[in-house]
Amino acid sequence: MNLAVIAITDNGIKTAFRIAEEMEAGLDIYLPDKFKESTETEQVNFYTGRLKELVSRIFTEYDGLIFVMALGIVIRVTADFLTDKRRDPAVVTVDETEEFVISTLSGHLGGANELTVQLASSLGAAPVITTATDRQGKLAIDMLAKELDCRIDPFSNLKHINAAIVNDKEINIFTDYELDLGSDKNLNFYSLNELDQVNSAPTVVISNQPVKLPENLAQKPYLYLRPRNLTVGIGCRRGVSKERIAAAVDKALAEIDSDLNQVKSLATIDLKSDEAGLVEYAEDKDLELKIISRDKIKNADLEFTTSEFVKQTIGVGGVCEPAALLSGKKMELLLKKTKLDGVTVAVAEERFM
Numbered sequence: 001m002n003l004a005v006i007a008i009t010d011n012g013i014k015t016a017f018r019i020a021e022e023m024e025a026g027l028d029i030y031l032p033d034k035f036k037e038s039t040e041t042e043q044v045n046f047y048t049g050r051l052k053e054l055v056s057r058i059f060t061e062y063d064g065l066i067f068v069m070a071l072g073i074v075i076r077v078t079a080d081f082l083t084d085k086r087r088d089p090a091v092v093t094v095d096e097t098e099e100f101v102i103s104t105l106s107g108h109l110g111g112a113n114e115l116t117v118q119l120a121s122s123l124g125a126a127p128v129i130t131t132a133t134d135r136q137g138k139l140a141i142d143m144l145a146k147e148l149d150c151r152i153d154p155f156s157n158l159k160h161i162n163a164a165i166v167n168d169k170e171i172n173i174f175t176d177y178e179l180d181l182g183s184d185k186n187l188n189f190y191s192l193n194e195l196d197q198v199n200s201a202p203t204v205v206i207s208n209q210p211v212k213l214p215e216n217l218a219q220k221p222y223l224y225l226r227p228r229n230l231t232v233g234i235g236c237r238r239g240v241s242k243e244r245i246a247a248a249v250d251k252a253l254a255e256i257d258s259d260l261n262q263v264k265s266l267a268t269i270d271l272k273s274d275e276a277g278l279v280e281y282a283e284d285k286d287l288e289l290k291i292i293s294r295d296k297i298k299n300a301d302l303e304f305t306t307s308e309f310v311k312q313t314i315g316v317g318g319v320c321e322p323a324a325l326l327s328g329k330k331m332e333l334l335l336k337k338t339k340l341d342g343v344t345v346a347v348a349e350e351r352f353m
Contacts, residue, residue, distance in 0.1 A: 001063040001090070001111065003027035008051060011096040012068040013039065015123075019066060019094070022122035027066075030054060052077045064090035064115050067104075071095075074104055085142075086155065090115050094125070102128040108142040138165050139181060141204060141223060148179075150206070150225035151261050160221035164202045172198055172217065175206035177227075177351060208334070208349055210257035229351075230263045231290070231331070233324030234278060235310075235344040242281040248343035249281075256335050256347060264350070265290050267327040269297065269319050290327045297322045305337045324348035 005027055007016040016029050020043065031039060033046040047054045051073070059065070059081045067074045074093045082088055082105070090112035091105035101123065103116040113129050120127035131140070141161050145152050152158055164171055165186070173181065174190045181187065190198055192207060196214050203222040205211050208230065213222055232249055253259055265288040272278055273291045282289040297316045302325055306317030316322070318337065325331045328350040335347040 001115065002061075003064045003066060003115075004030060004058060004062045005066040005068065006030045006051070006054070007068040008032060008073075009069070009096060015068045015094060015096060015098055018098070018123065019068070019119065023119070028062075030058070052080075056081060059089065062089050064092065064111065066092045066094060066115075066119065068094045068096060071102055071104065078105065085109050092116050092119060094119065094123070098123050098125050100128050101125045103130070107131045108140055109146055139184060139187065141165070141225075144181070145225050148206070148225065149228040149264075151228065153224045153226060157221045157223050161202050161204060161223050164221065170201045172201045172203040173206065174203065174211075176209060177206060179206070208256075208258060208262055226258075226262050228262055228264050229349055230258060230334070231265045231267050231324050231327040231348050231350065232263055233267045233320035233322070233327070233346040233348065234272075235268065235319030235323070236272065236275060236278060237342040238275070240275070240277045240342050242277040242284065244341050245277055245281045245343055248338075248340040248345050251340050252335055252338050252345040252347055255338065258334075258347070260285060263287060265327060267292055267323040269294055269314070269316070269323055271314055272319075290323075292323045292326045296326055300326055302326070304333075320344045320346040321348075 005016045005019050007013045013031060013035060020027055020029060029044045031044055031046055033048050036046050055077045071093045078091060085106055086109055088106045088110055090110040092112055092115050093102040093104045101116050101120040103112040105112060107113040107129065108131065113131065116127045116129055142158055168186055170186050170188060172188050172190060174192050174195060176192045192209060192211060200216045200220055202220050203213065203217045204225060206225045208227055234245065236245060266282050267290040268278060270291050270293045279289065294316050300322060302322055304318045304321035311317040320337050321333060324346045325333060325348050330351040331348045332351055333346065333348050337344050337346050
């Protein structure tokens, strides 16, 4: 995590430097400029003006903010800058005696609870975590989504599902993955093909498959967790533009009722590692471009769509399908080769181990 620690008193400064020493990852320290003469280190950023003005400048620049001061001060200086728990940074408060580390904001999705535990362990302090699911030792759906790298849809229903879990209501969980989610007696696990056979209850569907809930389940709070575990295999002619690649990828994903939010990476063969349009497209979409060697494709025991022309040209019978299937572990083809304007695309899903 990209972290900052902020202190405003002499004792707080000592704790801030101890935090910097104890934490494995580097972090930035922010102190009022009145301590400039007594604190000589390149690690410190001195600020002028009010603390709230500093927070307004750096609030979105860090994954986590650690405040060494009273909890009430932290609440007052951060309140105006909160937008959405999916985007707000983790906020943790440490008291000046280093007795308590308090998860203050964005405990689950922002990672404040995890940061609190880590920091408390480093300081020998007591971690203070108040989220209900954590206190009761129950599954939190937002934490599950984070662990599995899932999009939560519709996000507005998350609070209703977590509330049902906290209040010991039954929850239906449908998935086509093999997941170990504990043994809570109120969590009922089903396969996707059992959707029409289950009584009404708040429902969570964990899948990349297009699933429509039956009416009895759709009337209750529900969530779809869409894992970001797709790889798009791409083959293309030399000199193809990133716009043509984008159009082909969008078309392919639409055919399986998916979108780029569910894509983890792109894959192609070694001959295309420097293909400008493909490289630019990967960079624009902030996606890893995995390069699969032709030797790996030749030696793989795979079934995929082949072309004799492609085999004579580059030495292997296909590109997009084997590239997608060899891009990770336990890959399963969701979409076979599709063609659009000089670009071939296949989509594979990495199954959870």
